[in-house]
Amino acid sequence: MRDTSEYKASSFRKSLTFAFHGIVYAFHSEKNMRRHFWLFNALAAVELVLRPPLTAVVVSLFVAACMFSAELFNTAIELAVDVSVEWKHHPIAGVAKDVAAGATSMLAFGSLFVAIWVMAMAAPLRFRLFSTVHLGATWLLIAAAVAMWILRYWPIHRFPVDHVPEKETQDGV
Numbered sequence: 001m002r003d004t005s006e007y008k009a010s011s012f013r014k015s016l017t018f019a020f021h022g023i024v025y026a027f028h029s030e031k032n033m034r035r036h037f038w039l040f041n042a043l044a045a046v047e048l049v050l051r052p053p054l055t056a057v058v059v060s061l062f063v064a065a066c067m068f069s070a071e072l073f074n075t076a077i078e079l080a081v082d083v084s085v086e087w088k089h090h091p092i093a094g095v096a097k098d099v100a101a102g103a104t105s106m107l108a109f110g111s112l113f114v115a116i117w118v119m120a121m122a123a124p125l126r127f128r129l130f131s132t133v134h135l136g137a138t139w140l141l142i143a144a145a146v147a148m149w150i151l152r153y154w155p156i157h158r159f160p161v162d163h164v165p166e167k168e169t170q171d172g173v
C-alpha cells in the first residue's frame with residue numbers, strides 16, 4: 001500500500017478539487033444522492049413559481065446543502081465501514097451503517113418543517129413564474145440549480161476514481 005502522505009492537499013485549490021471528486025463520485029455511485037438531486041430540482045421549481053422572499057430561499061438552500069452533506073457523510077461512513085471489514089459481514093458494521101442512515105433520515109424529517117415554513121413565507125400562494133418579485137432570490141436559486149447540475153453530470157472518468165460499486169451505477173434514479 002502507498003504512503004498516504006502523498007495525497008495530502010498542499011493548497012486550498014487542491015483541497016477543493018478533492019472535495020469536488022468526492023461529491024462527483026457520490027452522485028455517480030449513490031442512488032440517494034440522485035434522489036436528493038431531483039428533490040432539490042423540485043424545490044427550486046416550486047420556489048421559482050411561488051417566489052418566496054430571499055430569507056426563505058436562503059434558508060431552504062442551506063437546508064438542501066445540509067441534506068446533501070448528510071448523504072455525503074453517510075456515503076463516506078458506508079465506504080469506510082466496508083473497507084474496514086473488507087466487505088464481509090460484521091454485526092457492528094451493520095449497526096454503524098444503520099446509525100449513519102438514521103442521521104440522514106433525521107435531517108430529511110426536519111427538512112419537511114422548513115419546506116412548510118417556506119410555503120408559509122410564500123403566502124398568498126400565487127403563480128409568479130414571470131413576475132419580477134424577489135429577483136435576487138430568483139437569481140440565487142438559478143445559480144444554485146446550475147451548480148447542482150454541474151456536480152451531478154460532471155463526467156466521473158476525468159477523476160482518478162478506481163471503483164464505482166456495482167450495486168449503484170449511472171442508470172436508475
Ligand SMILES: Nc1ncnc2c1ncn2[C@@H]1O[C@H](COP(=O)(O)OP(=O)(O)OP(=O)(O)O)[C@@H](O)[C@H]1O
Nearest residue numbers: 032078085087088089090091093094095097098101
Ligand atoms: N458488512 C455488513 N455487515 C452487517 N450488516 C451490513 C453490512 N453492510 C450492510 N449491512 C446492513 O445492510 C444495510 C444496507 O447496507 P448497504 O451498504 O447496502 O447500504 P445502502 O442500502 O446502500 O444504504 P444507502 O441507501 O444509505 O446507500 C445496512 O444498513 C446494514 O443494516
